[in-house]
Amino acid sequence: MAKLVTIFGGSGFVGRYIARRMAREGWRVRVAVRRPNEALFVRPYGAVGQVEPIFANVRDDDSVRAAIHGADVVVNCVGILSERGKNKFGMIQHHGAARVARIATEEGVTSFVQISAIGADSESNSLYAESKGKGEEAVLEAFPTAIILRPSIVFGPEDEFFNRFAKMTRTGFLLPVVGASTRFQPVYVDDVAKAAVKSVKGQVEPGIYELGGPDVKTFRELMEQMLEVIRRRRLIVNVPFWIASIMAGVLDTVQMLTGGLLHNALLTRDQVRNLRRDNVVSEGRMGLSDLGIEPVGMDAVLEDYLWPYRPSGQYSKIKESAKNLAAEDHTQA
Template identity: 75%
Template sequence: MSKLVTIFGGSGFVGRYIARRMAKEGWRVRVAVRRPNEALFVRPYGVVGQVEPVLANVRDDASVRAAIHGADAVVNCVGILSERGRNRFDQVQAEGAARVARIAAEEGVARLVQISAIGADAHSDSAYAATKGAGEAAVLEAFPTAVILRPSIVFGPEDQFFNRFAAMTRLGPVLPVVGADTRFQPVYVDDVAQAAVMGVLGTAGPGIYELGGPDVESFRALMQRMLGVIRRRRLIVNVPFAVAGIMAAVLDLVQTLSLGLIHNGMLTRDQVRNLRRDNVVGEGRMGFADLGISPTAMEAVLEEYLWPYRPGGQYSEIKETARHLRGQE
């Protein structure tokens, strides 16, 4: 019988790419999610019965144990960018990661891969970064041979970075950004998935790997690149951190006063803290080179999925060609 991998958050942005790659490797894939009925799209990644969504919540011991039982390897992709309801940073990214690692060790799992993030630091003033760091420490304590992957901003067809800002360009002539000079090292989602698969297969040694693409650019430069791809002209305006902090505080307060009914999905105070720091691979850190992976450049991928944001959508090139021809008449 083929081996089994359990992927927590396997229907999410990064998780679905790992699930697809593991299915191609011939493994049975158990996609552990809170809402299995919303993850049925993963089934076609393999043959009938090879990829199956199952119910699991990283805040609950029993469901985590049931999802891990019988697995040869475990990948934890669960993480949140902002808090909502009972999904708190500490419960999901620290306690949840610790629970998965502890139970994986108790169940005799051979390999564990934890998806973290560049900037993870248990002593950070950012709750996101601090809980990522605490989660890493807990994982290594329970499962010392774990492979921990720290990607920079992840891009790809389903991302919430380039897609989000490209959509914002439809709202007006100005594109506001917080931390225009903050540097990022965007990494292609399938490259992260490839690294995770290497961890599952044992071709990546234990330890922490920081994953960044071949390009390091400021937030402003990334937005200029995106505008070039979607062929729109917008004025990029840097929102000072002081102003952004006030805006985020008001948005956070609205969410609190509404008892969570109004979710602050725009800008939180914690996100402002994170935007003050560069999000790039640290000097001397293990990374793609140690895995033998050549990271994919943004220019090779962005046009494949950002074209719907062009003024003419899929017909933009035809319209541009027609304009040039009319101009030559």
């Protein structure tokens, strides 16, 4: 019988790519999520019955154990970018990761992969980075041979980075950014999935791997590249950190006073803290090259999914070709 992998958060942005690749490798895949009915789209990744979404909540022992029981390997992709309701950084990214790793050990799982993030640091002043760091430590304590994958910003069709800022260009002529000089090393989502699959199959040594693409660019340079792809001109405005902190504080307070009814999805104080730090692969760290993966650059992918944000959408290239033909005819005349 084919081996079984349980992927916590397997319907999320990164998780779905891992699930698809594991299915292609012939594995049976359990996609463990809080809302299985919203993850039915993963079923066609494999043959009938090969990929199945099931209920699991990383805050609950029983559901985690049920999701892991019988699995050969486990991948934990669960993570949040901002806190909301019971989903706090510490509860999800520290204690949740610890719970999954502990129960995986108890259930006799042979290998464990934790999707973390560059910047994970148990002593960070950022709650996000701190919880990621403590989660890594807890995973390695429970499962010493675990493989930790730390990607930089992940890009791809469903990303919450380029898509978010591209949407912002539809309203107004200004594009505000916080930390315009902060450096990033965006990594393609399917490269992260490749790294996870190699890890699951035991093709790499245990340890921590930092995953970054071939390009290191500042926040401003990334926005300039995005604007070029979507054929829009916008004035990129750097918001000073002190102003961003005030804005984020107001938004966080509104969320708190409304009991979370008005969720702050724009900018949090914790995100401002993170934007003060470069998000690139650390010197001397193992990375994609150590995994035998040639990273895909942004140039090869961004146009494939950002074209809907162009003024003419799918017809932009047709209009550009028509203009070029008209210019050639005028020159010949």
